[in-house]
Every structure is written in structure tokens, then in C-alpha cells.
Amino acid sequence: MNTAIRYFPAFPRISWKPYLLPLALISVFILISAAPEAFAPYRPNKLFDPYMELSAEHILGTDDMGRDLFSLLVYAARNSMLIGFASGALAVSIGVAIGLVSGWYRGLLDDVLMGATDIVLIIPKIPLAIILAAYLKPGPWILILVLGLLSWEGVARVIRSRVLQVRSAEFILSAQCLGFSRWYIMTREVLPVIFPLIVPKFVLMTAGAMLSESSLSFLGLTDTTMLSWGTMISESFTYSGFIRGMWNWWLPPALCIILSILAVTSIAFIHERGRRVVIQS
Amino acid sequence: MRTTLLRVDDLCVTFPGAGEPVPAVRNVSFALAEGERIALVGESGCGKSVIAQAVMRLLPPETAISGSVRLNGIDIFAQSETAMEKIRGVQMGMVFQSPERALNPVYRIGKQLTDPLVIHGICDRTEAKKRVRDVLGSLGFADPEWMMKAYPWMCSGGMCQRVLFAAVLLLHPQLVIADEPTKGLDADRLGELEEMLCAVSERDGAGLLLITHDLGLAARTADRVIVMYSGLILESGPSDVVLKNPGHPYTRGLVGSLPENGFTPIPGMSPALTDLPSGCVFHPRCPHALERCRTEMPDLCMDEEHPARCRI
Numbered sequence: 001m002n003t004a005i006r007y008f009p010a011f012p013r014i015s016w017k018p019y020l021l022p023l024a025l026i027s028v029f030i031l032i033s034a035a036p037e038a039f040a041p042y043r044p045n046k047l048f049d050p051y052m053e054l055s056a057e058h059i060l061g062t063d064d065m066g067r068d069l070f071s072l073l074v075y076a077a078r079n080s081m082l083i084g085f086a087s088g089a090l091a092v093s094i095g096v097a098i099g100l101v102s103g104w105y106r107g108l109l110d111d112v113l114m115g116a117t118d119i120v121l122i123i124p125k126i127p128l129a130i131i132l133a134a135y136l137k138p139g140p141w142i143l144i145l146v147l148g149l150l151s152w153e154g155v156a157r158v159i160r161s162r163v164l165q166v167r168s169a170e171f172i173l174s175a176q177c178l179g180f181s182r183w184y185i186m187t188r189e190v191l192p193v194i195f196p197l198i199v200p201k202f203v204l205m206t207a208g209a210m211l212s213e214s215s216l217s218f219l220g221l222t223d224t225t226m227l228s229w230g231t232m233i234s235e236s237f238t239y240s241g242f243i244r245g246m247w248n249w250w251l252p253p254a255l256c257i258i259l260s261i262l263a264v265t266s267i268a269f270i271h272e273r274g275r276r277v278v279i280q281s
Numbered sequence: 282m283r284t285t286l287l288r289v290d291d292l293c294v295t296f297p298g299a300g301e302p303v304p305a306v307r308n309v310s311f312a313l314a315e316g317e318r319i320a321l322v323g324e325s326g327c328g329k330s331v332i333a334q335a336v337m338r339l340l341p342p343e344t345a346i347s348g349s350v351r352l353n354g355i356d357i358f359a360q361s362e363t364a365m366e367k368i369r370g371v372q373m374g375m376v377f378q379s380p381e382r383a384l385n386p387v388y389r390i391g392k393q394l395t396d397p398l399v400i401h402g403i404c405d406r407t408e409a410k411k412r413v414r415d416v417l418g419s420l421g422f423a424d425p426e427w428m429m430k431a432y433p434w435m436c437s438g439g440m441c442q443r444v445l446f447a448a449v450l451l452l453h454p455q456l457v458i459a460d461e462p463t464k465g466l467d468a469d470r471l472g473e474l475e476e477m478l479c480a481v482s483e484r485d486g487a488g489l490l491l492i493t494h495d496l497g498l499a500a501r502t503a504d505r506v507i508v509m510y511s512g513l514i515l516e517s518g519p520s521d522v523v524l525k526n527p528g529h530p531y532t533r534g535l536v537g538s539l540p541e542n543g544f545t546p547i548p549g550m551s552p553a554l555t556d557l558p559s560g561c562v563f564h565p566r567c568p569h570a571l572e573r574c575r576t577e578m579p580d581l582c583m584d585e586e587h588p589a590r591c592r593i
Contacts, residue, residue, distance in 0.1 A: 174383040179370025
């Protein structure tokens, strides 16, 4: 028992380099949405001459009502980011909670929860969002609720199947034998192990919500007074921005949508490549 | 006479199989005294581990269990799940087979060892860290600080095994169950493991239930041996008596199949639990089987000290 043990393996280092660019992009977007006043040269409702060309005063020109397009772009970031992240977070938290409870307790509870999941799964999302948007007072919070409450079922199913797999692992049995409570085992033993699965799910949900928001806004099915990148493209389309060839109207918001979604998804992909599956049971 | 720590009475465990139920454990009774070491031996699938899981009450809810398990007079099957969470770990601990997989891969070993102490309210985190460091040192780790920072997948099987023992030792349970602790260990680690197993019962006065198919390990560490076959106890008694002078042909076959005793395997295979033979479960493979062995199942008899399920 007294033999000295020599150790060879070194502690692994997580490389932060690949995260830098996407993180920087997202931070810029978040910073802009947190304090648009600091970045925008004008208030979004201040009016100038309509359809102005690009100039030093209006670096992206003005729209049909004479609003400064760059200021609009800056102020639109808040709603786009908010709707994306909030509904992504909502969907993932509901999905993880249901998947975890369902996979851990199995039996009747599992049947009931998975039944509910299947029902949500067959609801067509965009049409329901359109109907709800038509009946409810449209606004960013309604959109967050609708997108969040309708897209957790994929997360719940994936999490449940992983929990079923992990819960029969020996270290979970071992944790039970050490007298840990069910809540503790679920949140501290199972959850960290399936965490690599949650991060990309969250990110993809967020990206999906951003896309859905843009599409709904483009279709004019959200609050038209709500500023977002999607509504900007929509307005450019309806108020002759496309016909006049005003790329300065629709291209910047489109680029912002693409960049923010790319930044968010690339974090998920880098994260996934870094550590694949922690255990194989 | 030492006081009885664990009493298992007429334990039957049946799993709902596809089609017909699978009787994994049938009418198993035994008692374990404080500081006593009992080895449950038998082939794979004879129900050894099921007994351990029944005692810890870790079997899935759809399992049909009858009989009783009493730890210090507490009826384990009558406890709520919340009450069991307070009993597990503190009153009975378990060391698992394949130690590398019995530790959570995402936590450092230090955290995994201090958490149980803090969760059961035994001491605060600072004190827990000190105790963990001491126990790791006493288990032969030259650098407990490094060990506490390490992740389980950085350690060898032997190291993980000691960590698991440390986890059990830190909580001082009165009953320690070791489920196939020798699986995946090198021969030179076996000696250490035996020392650890003996130290558990000698130092803390804890009862040890050792589940193994290694007869040598059972002979060296256990006071008593219980031989199981197809979910039944075939023989039990003091380890030196049972293994030197077996009362049941199956035990004789097991002893005879050891390399040092000629490496003679028992003919045939153990029966499927859903398709048990009539009469004595062992008669199809028994070299001494008589006509009545096909029809009658003998009771555990002979004498109190060393009962065996055989009439011959």
C-alpha cells in the first residue's frame, strides 16, 4: 500500500483562440443592443429628406420616410438579439427540464411528458406563430413566448435519450450509493455530463429563433413598429427599396442577420469539436 | 457473539422479462455481523450483484421484490426514497466494479470526495478537504494534492479503485458492499485491494459483503463464504471449511476448476433463469446426480455452521 505512484498525464488546456472571433462579433452585437444611443448618430425616429444617397452625415443614407438607415440598423439590433437569445434560452430551459425529469424518473411521468412533447412536435410552428401574431397584441415578448414555447420539443427528446443513457452509467449508481439526493444527482451529476449537448442546442435554437423572427418580420406578421433587422428588410421591400436598387437599405440588415447567426453557430461548432462525447456507456 | 448488522430474510427478486418473469434471486437468507466479512461467490448471472442492489435498494421500480432486508433493525424496503438517501453512503457504502467508470468524468477527484462529506453534513468544505487529503495519503498516494486536482480519466484503474475506497472510507459506513472489486485490476494490485478490504472491517469495525467470482480472494479475505447458483444459495459456511471441504458438488466443481487444482471445468452451462431444471438446479451438470435429484429440490440443511443444498 505504500508504493509511490508516479503520474504522467498532464492537465488538458482548453484553447480559447478559435472562440475569439465569434465571441468578439457577438460581444459587439450585444454591446450595440445594450446601448444603441452610444453608436447611432441620430434617434431612430428623427426625419430627414427621404431616399438620400450615402454621405458623411448619413453613412447608409435614409429610407422612404427620411430616417437615418445606420441609426435604424443600430437600434434594430436590440430586438433581433433579444428575441433570438431569449427564446433560445426559454426553449432550451423547458426542453432540458422536461428531458431530465422524463429520463430520470421514467415510468408514467415519462409517458406523460413525452406525450406532451409529441403533441408540441406536430404543431406547425410558423403558421401558429402567424395566427397568434394576428390575434395577440404583437410585440417582442409575444414573439419570444411563441418561438420559445413551440421549439423545446427537439431539445427535450435529445436530452431525455441522453439522460436515459447516462443514468445507467456506473458513476450515477455510485453517486446514488454515496447517498446523494435525486435533485443533486440530476443537476450536478447528470447535467454536467450532458452539458456539451446543451450548448450547441441552445445556440442552434437561438440562431433558429433569429431566423424565424426575420422571416416573420419580413412577411409583415410582427409588430411593424417593432424595429428589427427583419422589419428593415421588409420595409425596404414594400417601400420600393428594392426597385430603386437601394442596397444600402436591405443589405446591411441582411449582413447583420447572417453575421450574428454565423457567430452564434460557430461557437457551437467550435465547442463541439473541442470535446465530443465525455463518456461512452 | 457480535451484533447482527445486516439480516437478509427470504429475499426473492424477480425481473419482468420479455414474456415470462425472470427469477434472479430466490429465497436468499443470511446475516452479517459487525466486523464480519462475507463473500458471495458464483458464476456470472447467479444473482450476486442483484442481492447487492436489493440491499442498497437500487433495483428499478418494476422489479418484484419480496422478503426483507434489515440494516441495524431498519427495514430497508419500508423506507421512503428520501430516507434511503440518508441511509446510503452513511450507513452502507458500495464499491463498484470497473473503477474507471464509477467516477464522474467531468469532476475533479477532490470535489468528488469532498462532496459526500459536505452533503451529508459531516463537516464543512475546508475540513472535508483536509480529511480527503489525509485519506488519500494513507491510501498510498505520494501526492494527494495532485490527485485531488486530477480528473478520473487521467488515472489508472488502480488509482480510481483507491479513490472509490477513499469515498467509502471517508463516510465510515457500517456496511461496505464491494461488487467485483477485482475486475480489471492487475495481479500486483490484488494484494493491495485485499489489504484495503480487510482494513475496512478491522479499522472501522464495518461489515463487508464481498461479491466476487475469485475464489482465492474470497478465501483470503472473507470469514464466511456463500456459494450461489441460479439465484439460490447452494452452500454457506466458514470460508476455510467451504473451500477446503465443500459440501456441495457445485462448490467442489468450482474449487476443482481453479488452476492450482487441475483446471477441470464443470461440464455444461448454467441454466437460463427462465428455464430452470426441475428438482435440484444443479443436477444436469452434477457428476453425482441421482434419480431423486431430478424431482426434489433439497433444502439448505446439513448443520447450522455449514449448510448445503445437497442430499448426497
